[in-house]
Amino acid sequence: MFRLALPAIVLLALLPNTPAADPKVIEPFNGKDLTGWKAKEEKKNAWVIGVAGYNPDTNPKVLSVGTPGPKNDLVNNLTGTKPSSDLYTVEKFGDILVELEFMIPKGSNSGVYLMGEYEVQILDSYGKEKVGPGDLGGIYNTAAPKVNASKKPGEWQKFVIDFQAPKFEGEKKTVNGKFIKVTLNDQVIHENVELKSQTPGGLTGKEVPTGPLMFQGDHGPVAFRNIKITKK
Numbered sequence: 001m002f003r004l005a006l007p008a009i010v011l012l013a014l015l016p017n018t019p020a021a022d023p024k025v026i027e028p029f030n031g032k033d034l035t036g037w038k039a040k041e042e043k044k045n046a047w048v049i050g051v052a053g054y055n056p057d058t059n060p061k062v063l064s065v066g067t068p069g070p071k072n073d074l075v076n077n078l079t080g081t082k083p084s085s086d087l088y089t090v091e092k093f094g095d096i097l098v099e100l101e102f103m104i105p106k107g108s109n110s111g112v113y114l115m116g117e118y119e120v121q122i123l124d125s126y127g128k129e130k131v132g133p134g135d136l137g138g139i140y141n142t143a144a145p146k147v148n149a150s151k152k153p154g155e156w157q158k159f160v161i162d163f164q165a166p167k168f169e170g171e172k173k174t175v176n177g178k179f180i181k182v183t184l185n186d187q188v189i190h191e192n193v194e195l196k197s198q199t200p201g202g203l204t205g206k207e208v209p210t211g212p213l214m215f216q217g218d219h220g221p222v223a224f225r226n227i228k229i230t231k232k
Contacts, residue, residue: 029074039086040087062079096213101224113214116202119140145189149184159182179195
């Protein structure tokens with residue numbers, strides 16, 4: 001019996017160690033459908049799955065959506081004047097690190113809401129000399145980005161957002177939420193920005209211990225890809 005088992009044991013010993021997946025790291029978008037996501041207003045929902053593109057010669061204010069393939073994007077496919085819906089994760093989070101890429105057409109407006117309540121603005125701010133809290137990377141109503149790190153419309157851009165959720169004892173908030181660090185296209189645009197209240201236009205309008213990641217969909221076209229959330 002030992003002679004028969006020995007080759008298998010030796011083979012297992014020679015196999016490379018495969019690290020276990022980190023349970024703290026999730027990719028909320030599966031690239032195939034909207035499983036794990038929910039529209040705030042389902043009747044207005046224009047979010048689709050496909051390959052996002054941009055052709056400024058055809059229409060500089062919209063994104064195109066190609067046939068879904070092996071690797072797809074999450075696209076708010078607004079092509080007219082009717083608004084779409086905000087889209088948020090079913091899962092809720094507290095302290096997290098969010099990494100994602102996004103693309104917008106000329107003049108578009110969207111946003112990334114931490115916990116569904118605290119917005120990092122997405123706006124076509126390319127070429128502006130002075131930017132405010134309402135420009136790309138601004139913490140809406142709270143803090144302007146340190147620099148304008150915006151790329152041209154139609155180019156993929158990247159946020160890395162290190163976020164600390166507010167803390168509560170029962171119904172009482174004891175610690176404010178905070179954007180510990182935010183980078184846009186590898187440039188630091190915020191550090192240690194404390195949040196005394198939620199951003200207007202959030203999911204519930206209330207501060208709570210945990211909440212979803214939400215993308216603003218009722219303003220303009222936007223596409224997202226490579227979304228990764230690390231729980232802290």
